[in-house]
Amino acid sequence: MLTPLVFCWMFVGAASFNLLTEESITAVLGRNVSLPCSFSVPVLAVYWYKHEFSGAPDDDAILIASDYMGFTDPIPGFERFRIGDDYRLVINDVLLLDETTYSCIVVPHHFDNQRGYTDLRVIALANPQVPIISSCETTEPGRCSFIIEEDEEGVTLDCNIYNARPPANVTWTSSDGSVKNNTEQQIYEKDGVFNISSQLWVSINEIGEDFVCVATGESVNGTSTLVVTVKYLPEIGLSSGSTAWIATSLLFLVIIAVLTIVYILRKRKRQDQLADLEDELLPLVAPKQGMQQLTETDILDVTHETNLDHGQLRNLLTELHIEAADMLTEKDRNTRASDLKLKAFHVLCVWRKTEGINATRGTLRNALHKCGYIEALGILDERWGLNSQDNEQNVICSKIGSQISRKVCGRLV
Structure with missing residues (x-):
């Protein structure tokens, strides 16, 4: 100035x-x-x-x-x-x-x-520059709505100016500009600045009318106002469209919940069935006896049975520290017509270590057939059929195949 x-x-x-x-x-x-x-x-x-x-x-x-x-x-x-x-x-x-x-x-x-x-x-300029009324919902700049319960007979509006120096003058007027006399102003000083509060009582007969809180003075750059409308809390009602939408949404949620429960129950039943099958099959694939060491003749017969050539089998057995590798001195030799299915799978699972871990139904059937587990093979086909296949079956086949690899191949897997 x-x-x-x-x-x-x-x-x-x-x-x-x-x-x-x-x-x-x-x-x-x-x-x-x-x-x-x-x-x-x-x-x-x-x-x-x-x-x-x-x-x-x-x-x-x-x-x-x-x-x-x-x-x-x-x-x-x-x-x-x-x-x-x-x-x-x-x-x-x-x-x-x-x-x-x-x-x-x-x-x-x-x-x-x-x-x-x-x-x-x-x-000191007021901060903020406009009047503040607690719990008054801003509807647009310079205007707010004060909501009260239906059973209230009136309300006290408290208009505030904060951090002003010198203190602003805070008054109330009606929407037509007439000054309201039923007000009370209070001024509080802190650290050299002032908070100013002015209260107005609004009676039940004035609900729905507009009232204006007016602050004047240097600290608000002249004049600052806030228009307040006192309203009753509106009744919450639902249109027919809203009711239909809510009903449809609830029905959809119920359907989803039912389908989820059915899926969970079916999955649990399936898992129980697979667990029962696993319990039946695993005892039938106990380790065979007489597999501690392969003879030279057995190795040649296994080579023929598994389609491994002489060099591949010798290199494999040498790598796995199998003593029988030293017996492979000739590439071809007459084979004897004995049942070497178990020995064939023995060498096969050594050569392909992941055969049991990654087993599908087909590989499991081949393994059971090669090892002579005819009873287990019959149970598998009876439960699932000759051509049945799904991911859950592959999981159980992998488990059983892994068990066969560990039991039949012993320390070599």
Whole structure:
């Protein structure tokens, strides 16, 4: 807020110089402000002083900034204060404690020193700048709705302005602009700023009307308003369309829940069936006896049975540290017509170590057939049929195949 300049005149003979300062300046808390000090003659130095309080004598003033022939070193403890362009005093991040009188001393070349004074006033803008009513739902900028229960006979509206300096004036009016007299205003100070509250009682006969909370003053940049409509809580009803949508949604959820339960029960039943089959098959694939060591003749017969050539089998058995590998001295030899199915699978599962772990129904049937587990093979075909196949069957086949590999192949797998 600017006021007319105060002119300090000094006459020396026929010559004089002018010192101009402003009588009063208003600053906003937290912002920057500058205090002018101008003159019409060259000067040696300019000094700015802060007085202990507004109107305090010069003897109590403290030097806060100086410019001597162009040198403007900051004064310790007053770093927020500096001399700017045209020798004006600049104050950064204004505090409430900065509110006082400041004086500018000018030292000219050929005239006596002159001193000008400026009173600094600090205000704080309300935060926010608009009135606030707790529990009032904003419907549009500057307007809100206050909802009350149907059985309430009235309500007290509490309109607030926060962190203002000086305190704003808060009043209530009707929508036609007439002032409401049934109000009460309270002001609370904290750390130099003020919270202002104004209460209005709205009777049952005024429900549905608009009321305006009006805040005025520097701290709200003039005038700030909030229009409030008091309403009863609306009854919650459902249209026929909404009812149909809710019913359809509930029916859909019920169907999903039933299908989920059916799926879970069927899956559990299937898992129980597979577990029963596994319990029946595994005892039937107990390790055979007489497989501790292969003879030379057995190895050649196995080669023929599994379609492994002589070199492949010898390399395999050597890698697995099987003593029978040393007996493979000839590539071909007559085979005897004995049942070597178990020995064939023995070598086969050694050669293809993952055969049992990755078994499908087909590989499991082949394994059971090669090993002579005819009873287990019959149970498998009876339960699933000759061509039946699915993922769950593959899982159980893998388990049984893995068991066969461990039991039949022993330490070689």
